[in-house]
Amino acid sequence: MRKINYADIVIIGAGSIGLAMAVKLLKTNFSFVVLERGDSVGANMLEWGHIPLFSNWEESTDEDARQLLEAHDISLPSLQNYPKGRELVRNYLVPLAELDVLRDKVSVAATVTNITYEKEIKLTNFKTTYLSNAKSYSVKSAVVIDASGTWGNFNRLASDLASDVLLYGIPDVVQHRYTYVQKEVAVVGSGHSAMNSLQALAELELNGLHWLIRGNAPKFGKSKVGGRSDGLEGNIQRLLKHQKVNLHPNFSINSINSTDGKLELHAESGARLEDIDKVIVNAGAIPDYSMLSNINVDLDTSFLCARSLAPKIDPKLHSCSSTSYAFEDTLLSPLPYFVVGMKSFGTASNFLLSSGYKVLDGLVEYLNSSYS
Ligand SMILES: Cc1cc2nc3c(=O)[nH]c(=O)nc-3n(C[C@H](O)[C@H](O)[C@H](O)COP(=O)(O)OP(=O)(O)OC[C@H]3O[C@@H](n4cnc5c(N)ncnc54)[C@H](O)[C@@H]3O)c2cc1C
Incomplete structure (x- = not known):
């Protein structure tokens, strides 16, 4: 122009x-x-x-x-x-x-x-x-x-961890699968972006997949668009049922410590999640x-x-x-x-x-x- x-x-x-x-x-x-x-x-x-x-x-x-x-x-x-x-x-x-x-x-x-x-x-x-x-x-x-x-302009966690450990947005985990395989991965957030991340990660050979949400339970059925969100939400419900995703409710992250390349996530409630390799933040x-x-x-x-x-x-x-x-x-x-x-x-x-x-x-x- x-x-x-x-x-x-x-x-x-x-x-x-x-x-x-x-x-x-x-x-x-x-x-x-x-x-x-x-x-x-x-x-x-x-x-x-x-x-x-x-x-x-x-x-x-x-x-x-x-x-x-x-x-x-x-x-x-x-x-x-x-x-x-x-x-x-x-x-x-x-x-x-x-x-x-x-x-x-x-x-x-x-x-x-x-x-x-x-x-x-x-x-x-x-x-x-x-x-x-x-x-x-x-x-x-x-x-x-x-x-x-x-x-x-994402809601960020109070942490200065490097961007290859703490990831924002919805990374294409399938394209970058080798970043995630054999890793313990935590996804933060309760909306469809987090569910999209979880759904894609569940296809990979991970050591563990964790879903950290602030509320008591995931909110399914809140947002119906053309019936398509039902499919995504249904998949996540199945992954939870078959324990392919470990849900951590009431986990509002307070701080993250990094020791020897492993992350320790602390919740405001006092709960703790250890040995995490990557955190994907989908918190809006x-x-x-x-x-x-x-x-x-x-x-x-x-x-x-x-x-x-x-x-x-x-x-x-x-x-x-x-x-x-x-x-x-x-x-x-x-x-x-x-x-x-x-x-x-x-x-x-x-x-x-x-x-x-x-x-x-x-x-x-x-x-x-x-x-x-
Ligand atoms: C994963 C995901 C799935 C979604 N699915 C749907 C769906 O199925 N149906 C639906 O209706 N909506 C959906 N949405 C919601 C929404 O419709 C989309 O986010 C859509 O892209 C919003 O359009 P927009 O033009 O308002 O903003 P954006 O698409 O974000 O476009 C904003 C543009 O502004 C530019 N920009 C930003 N800052 C500046 C600056 N300072 N100077 C100049 N340019 C700037 C950006 O580069 C960008 O190109 C989805 C959103 C996400 C994140």
Whole structure:
């Protein structure tokens, strides 16, 4: 992308939501740019590209984006099939970003570091600063749409253990099987990410597989998406029943000691787990607002999302498919800085792409009525 100084709208992040927003803006008169931190669009999703989605192709993709691809004779796999993360990136996000209509507007390897807002009468109030090839650039805009997700900004354990011992995210353990075979591995976290890690690890010849959760018991049946989570949860229940996974409930990790290459995990309850070689931490991710210099966002303290959204997405009350919200619920600030996609849910993990795309339609409508 050629470097430009001004666009009506700056979109941060070229994941599924950022690119869908870009597609929708093609139907408006707004000028826009998309700034993506990774070397490829969908960079976050590529990090868990080996994981199959619970949503099928139709649910995982935006209708306007599908139509745009179709108009360029690019077809997707059967919409009723279930993509892996990397398939969604390769067959959907990359072809979208390479279309003539979008190519010049999407910039990869462009990491947004700072956003400032100046009160002026005119509309060009935001200055978004980003790093590209170690150089700093900035672009002014009337509106910023933050679709930068939460992946990568993980809840971390208080430990300075090396990253080959304490792993975050959902590592592809099958591809890197020799890192894990004949090892004692502990997985921390109770959600589907942890279950995905456990399911893959259970296929390998380990010395032991441990599941550390904070609660009394795993929470199955909380989040049903297209029936697919039933399969994963059913597998984990079977692994527990056949003692292929050793469950450690009420194990809130307090500290980890490392002696002679072996780890000792201590829980707040006083419980202890010894002789562990690797710990995979799937304890969720949090939205990062550090790029905002002088923009105050009003956050719900439990989920770090918009206050009016919190009761509508509280995972204790709503599964992925029972959340119901509109664009207005996601507003964090009176300024035209809009947070969309996974990041709009804060620390709640029950965001679904299909509902996120609908929210973008509401946002485009709002932008058209307020800024055209
Ligand atoms: C393992 C897993 C499975 C999931 N399965 C499903 C499913 O089946 N169905 C479903 O609907 N949802 C699912 N989700 C939830 C959610 O839909 C996905 O996380 C989805 O990728 C969120 O899209 P997004 O565009 O909001 O964020 P992301 O995909 O995280 O995209 C954000 C983009 O912003 C970029 N970025 C970040 N910071 C910056 C910065 N400072 N400057 C510039 N760019 C930046 C990132 O590189 C990234 O490309 C799943 C999530 C996970 C983790």
